[in-house]
Amino acid sequence: MSTLHTRDLIINVPSRADGFPLNMSIESGQVWGVLGPNGAGKTTLLHTLAGLLPARSGQVTLHDTPLAQLKRRDIAQQLGLVFQERQDSFPATVLETALIGRHPWLSAWESEQAADLQRAQQALAALDVEHLSERLLSTLSGGERQRVAIATLMTQNPDIWLLDEPTNHLDLHHQVKVMRLLREQAALSKTVFMCLHDLNLAARWCSHVLLLYSNGDACWGPAPTMLKPSALEQLYKQKLMTVEVDGAPVFVPVCSN
Amino acid sequence: MIRSLLALSIIALLAAILALAIGSVTISPAELWAVIQGEGSALHRTLLWELRLPRTLAAFATGGLLAVAGALMQVLLRNPLADPYVLGLSGGAAVGALLAMLTGMGALLISGSAFAGAMLAMVLVFGLAHGTGSWTASRLLLTGVVVAAGWGAVITLMLALTPSYKLPGMLYWLMGDVSYARTPWPALLVLALAIAVVMPLARNLNVLARGSMQAAALGVSVRPLEWTIYLLASLLTATAVTTAGSIGFVGLIVPHMLRLVLGNDQRIILPASALAGGTLLVLADTLARTVIAPEQLPVGVITALLGVPTFLYLLHRSR
Amino acid sequence: MRYRWLSLKIALGLLIGPLAHPLMASETQRCAVDDAGQKLCLTAPAQRIATLSPGATELTFAAGAGDKVVAGVNHSDYPPAARKLPLVGNHTRIDLEALLALKPDLVVTWVTGNPPAQMELLQALGLPMFAIEPRSFEAVSSAIERLSVLTGTEPQGFAEAERFRTGIAAISAQYRHAEPVAVFYQVWETPLMTINNQHLIGKVLQLCGGVNVFAEMPRLVPRISPEVVLQADPEVILTGSVEGAIDDQLDHWKSYPKMAAVAKNNLFYIPASPISRPTPRLLEASRDICQKLDIARAR
Numbered sequence: 001m002s003t004l005h006t007r008d009l010i011i012n013v014p015s016r017a018d019g020f021p022l023n024m025s026i027e028s029g030q031v032w033g034v035l036g037p038n039g040a041g042k043t044t045l046l047h048t049l050a051g052l053l054p055a056r057s058g059q060v061t062l063h064d065t066p067l068a069q070l071k072r073r074d075i076a077q078q079l080g081l082v083f084q085e086r087q088d089s090f091p092a093t094v095l096e097t098a099l100i101g102r103h104p105w106l107s108a109w110e111s112e113q114a115a116d117l118q119r120a121q122q123a124l125a126a127l128d129v130e131h132l133s134e135r136l137l138s139t140l141s142g143g144e145r146q147r148v149a150i151a152t153l154m155t156q157n158p159d160i161w162l163l164d165e166p167t168n169h170l171d172l173h174h175q176v177k178v179m180r181l182l183r184e185q186a187a188l189s190k191t192v193f194m195c196l197h198d199l200n201l202a203a204r205w206c207s208h209v210l211l212l213y214s215n216g217d218a219c220w221g222p223a224p225t226m227l228k229p230s231a232l233e234q235l236y237k238q239k240l241m242t243v244e245v246d247g248a249p250v251f252v253p254v255c256s257n
Numbered sequence: 258m259i260r261s262l263l264a265l266s267i268i269a270l271l272a273a274i275l276a277l278a279i280g281s282v283t284i285s286p287a288e289l290w291a292v293i294q295g296e297g298s299a300l301h302r303t304l305l306w307e308l309r310l311p312r313t314l315a316a317f318a319t320g321g322l323l324a325v326a327g328a329l330m331q332v333l334l335r336n337p338l339a340d341p342y343v344l345g346l347s348g349g350a351a352v353g354a355l356l357a358m359l360t361g362m363g364a365l366l367i368s369g370s371a372f373a374g375a376m377l378a379m380v381l382v383f384g385l386a387h388g389t390g391s392w393t394a395s396r397l398l399l400t401g402v403v404v405a406a407g408w409g410a411v412i413t414l415m416l417a418l419t420p421s422y423k424l425p426g427m428l429y430w431l432m433g434d435v436s437y438a439r440t441p442w443p444a445l446l447v448l449a450l451a452i453a454v455v456m457p458l459a460r461n462l463n464v465l466a467r468g469s470m471q472a473a474a475l476g477v478s479v480r481p482l483e484w485t486i487y488l489l490a491s492l493l494t495a496t497a498v499t500t501a502g503s504i505g506f507v508g509l510i511v512p513h514m515l516r517l518v519l520g521n522d523q524r525i526i527l528p529a530s531a532l533a534g535g536t537l538l539v540l541a542d543t544l545a546r547t548v549i550a551p552e553q554l555p556v557g558v559i560t561a562l563l564g565v566p567t568f569l570y571l572l573h574r575s576r
Numbered sequence: 577m578r579y580r581w582l583s584l585k586i587a588l589g590l591l592i593g594p595l596a597h598p599l600m601a602s603e604t605q606r607c608a609v610d611d612a613g614q615k616l617c618l619t620a621p622a623q624r625i626a627t628l629s630p631g632a633t634e635l636t637f638a639a640g641a642g643d644k645v646v647a648g649v650n651h652s653d654y655p656p657a658a659r660k661l662p663l664v665g666n667h668t669r670i671d672l673e674a675l676l677a678l679k680p681d682l683v684v685t686w687v688t689g690n691p692p693a694q695m696e697l698l699q700a701l702g703l704p705m706f707a708i709e710p711r712s713f714e715a716v717s718s719a720i721e722r723l724s725v726l727t728g729t730e731p732q733g734f735a736e737a738e739r740f741r742t743g744i745a746a747i748s749a750q751y752r753h754a755e756p757v758a759v760f761y762q763v764w765e766t767p768l769m770t771i772n773n774q775h776l777i778g779k780v781l782q783l784c785g786g787v788n789v790f791a792e793m794p795r796l797v798p799r800i801s802p803e804v805v806l807q808a809d810p811e812v813i814l815t816g817s818v819e820g821a822i823d824d825q826l827d828h829w830k831s832y833p834k835m836a837a838v839a840k841n842n843l844f845y846i847p848a849s850p851i852s853r854p855t856p857r858l859l860e861a862s863r864d865i866c867q868k869l870d871i872a873r874a875r
Contacts, residue, residue, distance in 0.1 A: 076476030087468030281673035551671035
């Protein structure tokens with residue numbers, strides 16, 4: 001099982017001074033939630049952890065090897081990412097899109113085998129989009145496309161799952177389904193690290209939380225210690241009211257007129 | 258996958274045989290067979306070996322080069338409207354060729370000049386797009402389109418200043434003409450090498466087509482791959498334009514048509530493009546030299562007349 | 577004894593000498609140098625001639641070899657017999673198959689008119705090629721004479737060449753002291769094009785005592801604007817008239833009534849075909865132009 005470490009990591013948010021150096025140990029079995037206001041650098045952090053963006057200083061290590069020293073293919077076998085923004089791309093069916101996830105595991109001359117196909121179909125079924133296999137991606141709704149993206153990551157089956165706002169566009173039913181799936185994966189010794197805009201999801205489903213402030217400050221730790229109303233109010237610059245449901249806190253923004 | 262490639266190969270072969278058999282002088286199958294065996298009249302032997310065979314091979318190679326270059330450009334730029342000329346390669350080649358014609362050089366130097374012009378265009382666009390650091394698909398496309406327009410202006414200037422008797426030659430070069438090809442072997446060689454180089458990269462291209470960030474996240478070395486594709490597509494286009502002038506439509510339409518019928522897997526699309534592009538150009542060239550013989554039409558007109566309705570039909574059927 | 581040997585040798589030398597002379601060789605070798613500087617030698621007079629431009633067709637007919645021409649290209653319309661020729665395409669794009677099928681033993685080409693790539697291919701296939709393109713009156717006669725050597729029709733060819741030579745000389749003598757007339761020759765209306773005195777048309781104008789207002793332009797067929805014509809203010813404006821079309825190419829000058837040529841109504845049309853090709857018809861065209869200039873001189 002791989003572990004992701006950050007050593008004095010300072011992410012590069014353009015035109016912002018250096019933030020607080022991040023020294024995190026992201027281990028298997030954990031479900032991390034990254035919370036912060038818009039522009040705090042959540043997406044930048046995720047892309048830096050994936051090795052897609054260079055850090056301003058410090059390093060990210062995967063299993064004690066700095067990311068910069070690893071080959072892209074090796075990284076992709078251990079680490080996968082679901083993006084927040086869809087990129088413009090060529091038309092493809094849902095099944096083709098999910099199958100792309102097997103790319104890091106196939107050599108240049110190999111073709112997708114039956115086992116790969118099965119894995120993709122199982123992933124699509126887990127995300128409730130198997131019935132859309134032959135449809136073109138562009139004809140799906142936002143929520144369906146989001147689920148296909150997550151299914152692609154599941155097909156890739158890396159040890160570390162990085163997700164950027166995975167519940168975007170999803171209806172309530174599927175929000176719960178996806179979060180439950182992620183927690184199941186963590187239980188299977190995967191590592192889940194995701195950016196969330198809904199702090200209640202973090203409160204409900206995450207074991208660890210990272211708070212990213214807009215000025216670059218950061219603090220992280222187990223969820224119960226991080227989810228203190230005072231810290232959250234400072235994070236979002238919004239007054240909150242705490243309620244308890246089912247043993248977990250629910251934070252409700254207060255509109256003070 | 259193999260089945261469709263096999264079918265395309267057979268169609269290509271049939272098209273080639275057709276091209277060898279018909280022309281201003283009809284050679285019957287029996288006479289064709291006699292010539293292949295080494296007999297047959299001197300006229301038929303000259304027609305087949307010196308005129309039709311090199312021309313058919315050159316047409317096939319050029320069509321294949323353009324179609325593969327078009328398919329690669331469309332993946333590189335993630336844009337189905339891309340064709341081999343969108344980044345200004347044919348413009349550079351045209352300026353090279355027209356300059357050579359203006360200074361009265363022979364056919365070989367005209368070809369060499371065209372190739373040099375295309376390579377210059379490639380380096381220019383690459384350098385300009387790369388210069389400011391972020392080499393995205395849209396930046397490349399924008400740079401290429403602007404540079405292509407620049408070449409177009411230079412070409413117009415040259416056409417305006419050239420003495421009138423040189424004009425028809427220049428215009429015909431710009432329209433594209435397979436009969437310019439003195440020997441088909443360089444083009445065939447480049448096509449074969451290109452396919453050999455690109456097939457191992459084909460699955461990477463499938464992933465790249467989903468978006469460059471996604472591809473990087475899945476383990477593709479995006480930047481080196483994009484450079485390789487750019488270089489390869491440029492080489493293919495430069496060879497095609499050097500062989501037969503700038504023939505339009507093949508590079509844009511053939512990959513599209515194939516995608517409508519065969520799907521998006523580059524492992525099929527790339528070799529299929531080579532076969533289908535070659536076939537289209539062989540058929541178009543045969544028509545261009547026979548339909549109003551002894552008048553010879555520019556082959557680019559025929560590729561459009563053949564390609565556009567076929568494409569529209571396939572588009573309609575795919576709804 | 578020694579002297580007898582010597583005289584025998586001298587006698588033999590005198591006998592064999594002429595036999596080895598090139599004149600004797602002309603019975604088996606017909607040679608001529610074309611306008612691109614290439615020498616062509618045929619072992620027998622050409623019997624199946626392909627002419628790849630209208631001018632080449634005309635000159636070959638003028639050389640007396642008209643009945644041996646087996647292939648022409650579009651617009652080979654003079655002499656009238658040439659209109660019946662099998663065509664092998666346009667001079668800018670030849671149907672090589674049709675040409676080869678007619679099995680020519682001499683291909684007369686135009687130096688600047690035919691596509692180099694196709695000409696190189698024909699050369700590589702071993703066809704005898706002869707490129708012509710006369711740029712002066714003497715060159716017209718020379719082309720006819722050289723063609724007639726290759727086609728074995730020297731009597732007709734040389735006679736025609738001489739007729740042309742004398743005709744041009746006569747006109748030259750006649751108009752040597754004629755009053756100079758400023759002339760503008762309009763080659764094309766839009767874009768407005770004319771010729772300088774390197775062009776044969778310019779030379780014809782000179783022959784008739786005309787002064788081409790654009791004689792010294794650097795390009796052979798320059799593209800100009802109406803302003804420079806207005807500035808030059810010629811006395812005569814000439815243009816070619818196409819058979820079957822209405823003559824209105826000079827009408828646009830009428831909107832400048834103050835121009836000398838317009839005021840005196842010296843806007844003349846002459847048949848386009850004879851003046852545009854470097855062939856013996858230049859003689860008629862020259863006479864035509866000289867006549868028009870005489871009309872202008874009278875006004």
